[in-house]
Amino acid sequence: MASIIFKRITAVFLTCLLLSACGGSDKSAENDKLSVVTTTGMIADVVKNVGKDSVQVQALMGPGVDPHLYKATQGDLGRLQRADIIFYNGLHLEGKMGEVFEKLERIKNVVPVAGRIDVSRLLSDPVYKDAHDPHVWFDVKLWSSTIEVVVEILSNEDPENAAFYQQNGKDFNTELQLLDNWVRTQISTVPLDKRIMITAHDAFNYFGRAYNIEVRGLQGISTLSEFGLKDRVDLVNFIVEKQIKAVFVETSVSQKNIDAIIEGCQQKGHDVIVGGYLYSDAMGAEGTPEGTYTGMVRANVNTIVKSLR
Numbered sequence: 034m035a036s037i038i039f040k041r042i043t044a045v046f047l048t049c050l051l052l053s054a055c056g057g058s059d060k061s062a063e064n065d066k067l068s069v070v071t072t073t074g075m076i077a078d079v080v081k082n083v084g085k086d087s088v089q090v091q092a093l094m095g096p097g098v099d100p101h102l103y104k105a106t107q108g109d110l111g112r113l114q115r116a117d118i119i120f121y122n123g124l125h126l127e128g129k130m131g132e133v134f135e136k137l138e139r140i141k142n143v144v145p146v147a148g149r150i151d152v153s154r155l156l157s158d159p160v161y162k163d164a165h166d167p168h169v170w171f172d173v174k175l176w177s178s179t180i181e182v183v184v185e186i187l188s189n190e191d192p193e194n195a196a197f198y199q200q201n202g203k204d205f206n207t208e209l210q211l212l213d214n215w216v217r218t219q220i221s222t223v224p225l226d227k228r229i230m231i232t233a234h235d236a237f238n239y240f241g242r243a244y245n246i247e248v249r250g251l252q253g254i255s256t257l258s259e260f261g262l263k264d265r266v267d268l269v270n271f272i273v274e275k276q277i278k279a280v281f282v283e284t285s286v287s288q289k290n291i292d293a294i295i296e297g298c299q300q301k302g303h304d305v306i307v308g309g310y311l312y313s314d315a316m317g318a319e320g321t322p323e324g325t326y327t328g329m330v331r332a333n334v335n336t337i338v339k340s341l342r
């Protein structure tokens with residue numbers, strides 16, 4: 034532990050030199066726990082499951098927050114500076130935080146958990162061919178591969194607890210394999226011709242690939258992307274043609290684009306309703322079932338199955 038504390042103090046000192054605005058105390062040094070900061074709640078959930086009581090975890094992006102548009106606040110910079118380890122998604126999910134991570138990775142462990150997944154398992158961005166779709170958490174099996182990254186990094190930073198992290202990682206992995214089976218069973222109850230999901234942005238391509246559902250988003254894989262009148266008309270025509278009866282709203286994306294689609298369908302004489310609210314790029318509130326990764330997946334799948342069946 035002594036070496037960790039020394040490293041921590043050195044890291045805090047170096048960070049203060051590198052970045053301005055170094056306020057507050059290093060909480061982790063006080064209570065002797067590894068201090069981890071993550072961007073999304075989904076990543077924080079993996080760290081909590083692996084680190085349990087030995088780790089103090091904080092997610093910068095709470096419920097309803099869109100990671101594509103998120104900019105680090107002054108308070109975030111302080112939290113990032115004081116952390117022992119920073120985990121983020123990578124693959125350009127956090128489109129506006131690249132520079133911050135670049136600066137911090139010179140002095141501490143800054144790890145993109147999805148960026149560590151072998152590219153052969155990733156989906157390409159349909160627009161930017163060199164880029165990959167960052168929404169890997171929608172394929173439960175694929176997301177479970179981030180566990181080993183977290184186990185490895187926590188163990189390196191805190192070798193005394195390595196066996197503990199390894200066991201927790203194993204247990205969480207088992208839980209996610211069961212969850213993956215559950216999702217598969219649930220989706221299989223929806224007839225194949227009804228398995229079409231319409232959402233505000235293209236967050237669900239991994240979900241579609243893993244569980245055999247056709248997915249269509251109005252916006253591209255980033256909410257930063259523009260969409261034009263043609264995209265809207267194309268999607269309306271698709272919904273009318275396929276006689277789709279429900280579209281989904283995402284909790285981290287404005288509903289107005291989906292409302293415009295519903296209106297467009299009505300003008301063509303086809304009634305389509307909001308099938309429910311999906312947790313796409315952010316989890317639910319802390320303390321609720323949807324405030325955990327497994328709860329978020331279950332809530333989404335229940336909503337999808339109920340609306341499409």
Ligand SMILES: [Zn+2]
Pocket residue numbers: 101168234235236254255256314
């Ligand atoms: Zn997204």
